[in-house]
Amino acid sequence: MFEALMIRRADGVVTTRLEQVGPDALPEGDVTVQVSHSSLNYKDALAMTRGAPVVRRFPMVPGIDLAGRVVQSHDPVYQPGDQVIATGWGLGESHWGGLAGMARLPGRWLLPRPGGLSARQAMGIGTAGFTAMLCVMALEDGGLTPASGPIIVNGAGGGVGGMAIMLLAQLGYEVVAVTGRPQLHAYLTSLGAAEILPRDTLSPTGKALETARWAGGIDVVGNDALATMCASVMHGGTVAACGLAGGMNLPLTVAPFILRNVRLQGIDSVMCPRPRRMAAWARLARDLDPTRLDSMLHDAPLADAIGIAPRILAGHIRGRTVITVA
Template identity: 80%
Template sequence: MFEALMIRHTNGATTTRLEQVDPASLPQGDVTVEVAQSSLNYKDALAITRGAPVVRHFPMIPGIDLAGRVLHSDDPVFRPGDQVLATGWGLGEKHWGGLARMARLPGRWLLPHPAGLSGRQVMGIGTAGFTAMLCVMALEDGGITPASGPIIVSGAGGGVGGMAVMLLTQLGYQVVAVTGRAQLQAYLTSLGAAEVLPREALAPTGRPLEKARWAGGIDVAGGEMLATMCASITQGGTVAACGLAGDMALPLTVAPFILRNVRLQGIDSVMCPRPRRMTAWARLARDIDPTRLDSMLHDATLAEVPDLAPRLLAGHIRGRTVVHLSASK
């Protein structure tokens, strides 16, 4: 038996609690992993507190990230004892995820543990840091360099936004961080932000084009904030959009795209192909600032996760929460 956080939906009600699970109940897959660390993401918090629509079927073990040691493998790429990680691929949504002491999944979803990073650091990065790196790579693909001008990052107090601020700073970009929490100014400055703006800086004005201020942007909010960001990008700039924390709708005109040649690049970290995943994780291992990363991290046990989830949704937790699956943190 192994301990897991289990979401069940019974008689119209969704419940989440710790359970002892029989390993024979694990879903299909060719690699079984002893999970050492996972993390608490926004999507995990939604699944834990609300169930559907994040959870596609019940019962479900949440956790879109996991890192640990291979126990058994029918995949020739991996052998027992290998240190591995997985993010995305429907973990915690359609396939039992990482908030458990054991997981079974297809070997093609796994990546080798990046050299030079601890398990805590890997899960501190997790989906948030992986997504942020994909956003940075999208800016680079658009030809945006540190010499191009400042980069604006929305939702900077969250996991993806904070990781983006840190990575961009480490790579030499001037970063403008946007947050709805004024108390995070010192924290965002410590991550490298050259300027911290309130959320109102991306409030809609109704104009198809705003003053051109930023060479590029990374947006986690969607909706009006993304529309205003696109309208404020300089000629030939790029915006990487990776979230919809604000709104799924996008109320903007074609003006930024046909008058300023702005590029809007969507980022999908869930189904990202393996070769690009490998590239992104190699970059993370090379480009991450360990000191700044550690300043973003909080530690939790599996038993603490149900109480942390609503706090994360309410914006009361900054940075990243690493969940340790061993008896102690």
């Protein structure tokens, strides 16, 4: 038996409780993992408090990230004792995730835990850091370098934003952070932000093109903020879009793309192909400053996750929450 957070729905009411579960209840998969650490993401918090639309089948174990040790494998790539991680692929949505003592999943969803990273550090990075690295790689694919000019990061107080600031600063970029929480200024500066701007910096003005201020940007908000960011990027710049905290609409014109040659690159961390995943995690292990990473992390036991979820949704948690499972 092992402990698991279990999301259930009965008569339209969603509940999340800590339960004792037997190994026979685990879903199908090639590899069984004893989970040591997971993380608590915004998507997990939504799943635990509201269920749908994040959760696609019930009952469900949340947790879009996991790290642990292989205990049984029918996949020739992995052997018992191997240290592995997994992010995305529907974990915590359509397949039981990492907020449990055990997980069973297809071997192709797993990656060897990168050398130099502990399980705690890997989950401190998790989907947020992985997504941030994919955004940085997209900027690089667009031809941007530290010499290109400043990079704006919207939603800087969240996990993706904070990770993006750390990575960009470590790589030598000038980073401009946008946040609606003034109390985070010292924290964002410690992560490497050179300038911090208020949220209304990216409020719409109705102009097809804004003053060109940034070489590129990373946005987790979408909607008006993303549109204004695209309209404010310099000629030849790239914007990486990876979230929709502000909504799914995108009210902009073609002007930034045909007059300034701006590239808008979408980032999907859930179904990212394995070669790109391997490259991103290798970069994370190499490029992240462990001291700055540690300053972002909050640790909590599995039993505390239910109480933390509403605080994440309310914007009361900064950085990343690492869950110690076992």
